[in-house]
Amino acid sequence: MQKSGLKAGLEIMATQYLQATRVRRILLEQLRQFYKQVDVVMCYTEKESAPRLDSEPLDYHPAGQKPQPPPPGNTDLMAASNLAGLPGITIPCGFTTDTNLPVGLHLVGRPLEDSVVVALGREFQRQTDWHRRRPPLPKSTAASRS
Amino acid sequence: MSDDILFGSLAELGQLLRTRQISSVELTKAYLDRLETLGPQYNAVATVTRPLAEQQAQEADDNFQRKHIASPLQGIPFGVKDLLATKGILTTWGSEPFRDQVFDYDATVIRKLREAGAVLAAKLAMVPLASAGGYRFTDPHLFGNCKNPWNPLYWAGGSSSGPAAAVAGAMVPFAIGSETAGSIVVAAAYSGITGMRPTYGLVSRYGAMALSWTLDKLGPMCHSAEDCGLVLAAIAGDDPNDPSSSGRSFEYPKYASPAPRELRVGYWPADFPESAAANARPSFAAALEVFRKIGVRMVEVKLPDVPYNGITGVIARTELATVFESLIKDEARFNLIQDGEQKEGMKAGLDVRATQYLQATRIRRLIQEQFRQMFTQIDVLVSYTDKRSAPRMDTEPPDPPSTPGPPTGNTSLMSASNLAGLPGITVPCGFTTDTDLPLGMHLVGRPFEDSVLVAFGAEFQRRTDWHRRRPPMPKLVA
Numbered sequence A: 001m002q003k004s005g006l007k008a009g010l011e012i013m014a015t016q017y018l019q020a021t022r023v024r025r026i027l028l029e030q031l032r033q034f035y036k037q038v039d040v041v042m043c044y045t046e047k048e049s050a051p052r053l054d055s056e057p058l059d060y061h062p063a064g065q066k067p068q069p070p071p072p073g074n075t076d077l078m079a080a081s082n083l084a085g086l087p088g089i090t091i092p093c094g095f096t097t098d099t100n101l102p103v104g105l106h107l108v109g110r111p112l113e114d115s116v117v118v119a120l121g122r123e124f125q126r127q128t129d130w131h132r133r134r135p136p137l138p139k140s141t142a143a144s145r146s
Numbered sequence B: 001m002s003d004d005i006l007f008g009s010l011a012e013l014g015q016l017l018r019t020r021q022i023s024s025v026e027l028t029k030a031y032l033d034r035l036e037t038l039g040p041q042y043n044a045v046a047t048v049t050r051p052l053a054e055q056q057a058q059e060a061d062d063n064f065q066r067k068h069i070a071s072p073l074q075g076i077p078f079g080v081k082d083l084l085a086t087k088g089i090l091t092t093w094g095s096e097p098f099r100d101q102v103f104d105y106d107a108t109v110i111r112k113l114r115e116a117g118a119v120l121a122a123k124l125a126m127v128p129l130a131s132a133g134g135y136r137f138t139d140p141h142l143f144g145n146c147k148n149p150w151n152p153l154y155w156a157g158g159s160s161s162g163p164a165a166a167v168a169g170a171m172v173p174f175a176i177g178s179e180t181a182g183s184i185v186v187a188a189a190y191s192g193i194t195g196m197r198p199t200y201g202l203v204s205r206y207g208a209m210a211l212s213w214t215l216d217k218l219g220p221m222c223h224s225a226e227d228c229g230l231v232l233a234a235i236a237g238d239d240p241n242d243p244s245s246s247g248r249s250f251e252y253p254k255y256a257s258p259a260p261r262e263l264r265v266g267y268w269p270a271d272f273p274e275s276a277a278a279n280a281r282p283s284f285a286a287a288l289e290v291f292r293k294i295g296v297r298m299v300e301v302k303l304p305d306v307p308y309n310g311i312t313g314v315i316a317r318t319e320l321a322t323v324f325e326s327l328i329k330d331e332a333r334f335n336l337i338q339d340g341e342q343k344e345g346m347k348a349g350l351d352v353r354a355t356q357y358l359q360a361t362r363i364r365r366l367i368q369e370q371f372r373q374m375f376t377q378i379d380v381l382v383s384y385t386d387k388r389s390a391p392r393m394d395t396e397p398p399d400p401p402s403t404p405g406p407p408t409g410n411t412s413l414m415s416a417s418n419l420a421g422l423p424g425i426t427v428p429c430g431f432t433t434d435t436d437l438p439l440g441m442h443l444v445g446r447p448f449e450d451s452v453l454v455a456f457g458a459e460f461q462r463r464t465d466w467h468r469r470r471p472p473m474p475k476l477v478a
Helices: A002-011 A015-036 A079-086 A112-128 B010-020 B026-044 B051-063 B108-115 B163-168 B185-191 B225-235 B271-275 B278-294 B308-323 B327-328 B340-351 B356-375 B415-420 B449-464
Strands: A040-044 A088-095 A102-109 B045-048 B079-080 B119-124 B151-155 B173-179 B194-197 B217-222 B264-267 B295-299 B380-384 B424-431 B440-447
Touching: A002 B356, A015 A079, A015 B340, A015 B356, A040 A079, A040 A112, A040 B108, A040 B185, A088 A112, A102 A112, A102 B295, A112 B108, B010 B026, B010 B051, B010 B225, B026 B045, B026 B119, B026 B163, B045 B163, B051 B119, B079 B108, B079 B163, B108 B356, B119 B163, B151 B194, B163 B185, B163 B217, B173 B185, B173 B327, B185 B194, B185 B424, B185 B440, B194 B225, B194 B415, B194 B449, B217 B225, B217 B415, B225 B424, B225 B449, B271 B278, B271 B380, B278 B295, B278 B380, B278 B424, B278 B440, B308 B327, B308 B340, B308 B356, B308 B415, B327 B340, B356 B415, B380 B415, B380 B449, B415 B440, B424 B449
Parallel strands: B079 B119, B079 B173, B264 B295, B264 B380
Antiparallel strands: A040 A102, A088 A102, B045 B119, B173 B217, B194 B217, B194 B424, B380 B440, B424 B440
16 A cells, blocks of 8 residues: 555646645635635644554545545645644643544644644643643553663 | 837936936837737737826836836836736737736735836747747747847747847846846857846746746846846845845845955866857957957856756756646646647656655755855856857757757856756847857856846956947838
């Protein structure tokens, strides 16, 4: 699987790659317009919590899959902000109701305004304590060395 | 109006206008008449913009009257290669599928020249799509082969053909051309004028046909280096509409540049006596003598052996296929292009793999780094602009060898410097011994040191008069 995934890029035609970079530039321009109205864009970091190791994760690195219609709202913020090179921070914002696994919020700012997302994240964390919760790890004995 | 005026420098024309010895209306009329009469004879013109020019000339005169002077170019007519968008005026890109194309906006360069008070007199002929897919003399195309004012059996060069011929033949005193891999400077050298390729990112390309957006540059084509400096000052500068815009500007003549005699000039001696055409060697040798008389330090340097032409080819082919993909896939429109070989050439880029393109861009970065190292020892690198003069149009120009060996010396400077985005200027340096056709020397500098090239070219032109020679053209009846 990984090997064929690595090889897949060899088949991409240069015009296809360059069209993608042109669309990326258009996206940059759109986001520039977008950020005239807002300072930070926010969505969930991932719509679900961590997958179980004993089941193949769905949808993870979907190389070779048919392109899906764009999901509503800002649910593509992860790909869009990475494409555009925008700074993003994820902050813990709670746990799933059944499996008790962490979930995060993704705050995305203007290029080189990393400080704005840090400030907003810090303010969020002044008002919450999700980031101070500790996982139920096995106790290590005092004598163990790492 | 006398030839002495019409072949004058931009500084001379500006002086005559500002002192009201001539009016812009008179001057513009004289050039428009030459464009309409000589233009068709040399296949140099796409569209003469007479009504606009007359109006802009009148506005310039009104401004002189009010002592309002926007720039040294105020009232001076010019032409542009027909790939710059001009609001409401045909912009054909020299190609059948675009022969009726009209944009509803002006290219940034057009806007800047208008704001400088210059007078747009003509859209000028060009090689179809600026040589996308190649060019052959024998195939039919929109404007016909552009004839060289020095001898109409020979080509004016390309793809900025019309700008080169129109300036050489004093149909306009300056023009704007475009260069992807030599289209300004080689056409200028073939036509005996001075042409400049600015640093990539110095002049906005907004409104210009894109051929290869990581290589395309717009620049001045004039009679002298000083004229190029004046025009570059008017067209350079930041533009949010061109993502490659560097934010830099260019001031002329108010710049600090080392005195030309203090420059270190890199060259490879064998380039000139060995690989140059035999009928061109004496002129190149004489030009090197002029450099020595200026007092520069000549330093022997040689470009690393890299397949510069091949790398340029991969990048240009791929980018132009991307730009023209929708045309290529629109069979009916694409087939309006009659030159089958051009169509094949345009399609070739569709077969390039992304990894191949990206490897070429990585090598390109190494080339830039090599130049950076080289330019710690020298300030300017020179070679001939082309090793020969303009080709005859009844013979196909010899194709570059399909398997080029390692380049010797700096004979690949044209593609290497274009790949690296370095500024270059060509200055006329004499004529061939038998055919009496112009030859040029190509001076290349560091990124954004365009002013050094203008200063060095101007010093060369203080000591030579090749740039003031006039071609043997038919006289216009008054």
